[in-house]
Amino acid sequence: MASNGSSTKPAKITVLISGSGTNLQALMDACNTPALPNATIIHVISDRKDAYGLKRAEAAGIPTTYHGILPYKKKYPDDSPNPHYQEARRVYDADLAEIVCRNKPDIIVCAGFMRILSTAFLAPVKATNTPIINLHPSLHGDLVGAGCIKRAWEEFEAGKRKETGIMIHYVIAEVDMGEPIVQEKIAIEGCGSLAELEERIHGREHGLIVEGTRIVIEGRRGEGENEG
Ligand SMILES: Nc1nc2c(c(=O)[nH]1)N[C@@H](CN(C=O)c1ccc(C(=O)N[C@@H](CCC(=O)O)C(=O)O)cc1)CN2
Numbered sequence: 630m631a632s633n634g635s636s637t638k639p640a641k642i643t644v645l646i647s648g649s650g651t652n653l654q655a656l657m658d659a660c661n662t663p664a665l666p667n668a669t670i671i672h673v674i675s676d677r678k679d680a681y682g683l684k685r686a687e688a689a690g691i692p693t694t695y696h697g698i699l700p701y702k703k704k705y706p707d708d709s710p711n712p713h714y715q716e717a718r719r720v721y722d723a724d725l726a727e728i729v730c731r732n733k734p735d736i737i738v739c740a741g742f743m744r745i746l747s748t749a750f751l752a753p754v755k756a757t758n759t760p761i762i763n764l765h766p767s768l769h770g771d772l773v774g775a776g777c778i779k780r781a782w783e784e785f786e787a788g789k790r791k792e793t794g795i796m797i798h799y800v801i802a803e804v805d806m807g808e809p810i811v812q813e814k815i816a817i818e819g820c821g822s823l824a825e826l827e828e829r830i831h832g833r834e835h836g837l838i839v840e841g842t843r844i845v846i847e848g849r850r851g852e853g854e855n856e857g
């Protein structure tokens with residue numbers, strides 16, 4: 630019997646971050662509440678040493694790892710757009726997969742992780758049948774990549790759009806094109822600045838990342854993937 634009285638083992642969550650970690654904090658706060666029942670964050674990994682999210686995790690006693698790219702770029706110098714750089718990225722991602730998978734998480738959540746994950750990461754993780762999900766500040770099939778909130782704002786100012794959105798989606802090789810798990814439209818009208826739009830979006834992200842994580846965990850429990 631798990632410590633929280635459940636006959637099902639707590640779902641083990643590993644979170645990848647690059648920044649402030651407010652979405653990580655939302656997941657931390659939601660664990661073992663009705664929003665995210667019988668779940669625990671077992672590892673937080675950042676590609677940025679200065680990511681405040683690492684401090685959030687450390688304050689809560691959650692194991693953390695800083696996995697930086699620089700040592701890889703030094704070993705495989707990128708003096709031009711050449712295979713070396715690709716080699717640095719490939720080895721970096723393969724090592725990241727090993728770091729993530731050694732703890733056997735039930736789900737991997739990208740919560741503001743700002744690196745594109747290559748097949749060197751995706752393939753070994755897929756072999757463990759562990760879902761990878763991502764929070765993205767756009768609707769599926771709309772804007773992809775980094776800087777989407779700014780692009781949505783610029784298009785709004787140019788009269789080209791009135792709304793944007795947020796989604797939690799499965800991570801595949803094609804960036805931000807994985808199947809959506811849950812998404813929410815966000816009206817841009819009423820925002821007087823990019824900062825106000827960012828605030829509106831961030832205010833909704835925290836609930837959505839928890840909901841998306843719960844949907845995937847409960848779906849896997851239904852498939853018998855995480856029995857006690
Ligand atoms: N293979 C995938 N990798 C990632 C996905 C995905 O769907 N498939 N989602 C992203 C998160 N993300 C948007 O949601 C995103 C993050 C970063 C970038 C990007 O262009 N990063 C640059 C700059 C990195 C740096 O130097 O800091 C890059 O990686 O070259 C695009 C999309 C998580 N990864």
Ligand SMILES: NCC(=O)N[C@@H]1O[C@H](COP(=O)([O-])[O-])[C@@H](O)[C@H]1O
Pocket residue numbers: 646647648649650651652653682740741742764765766774775776777831834
């Ligand atoms: N393309 C992915 C992307 O732009 N993700 C963005 O990173 C931020 C992480 O914030 P946090 O570190 O406070 O959780 C979030 O606002 C999320 O929209």
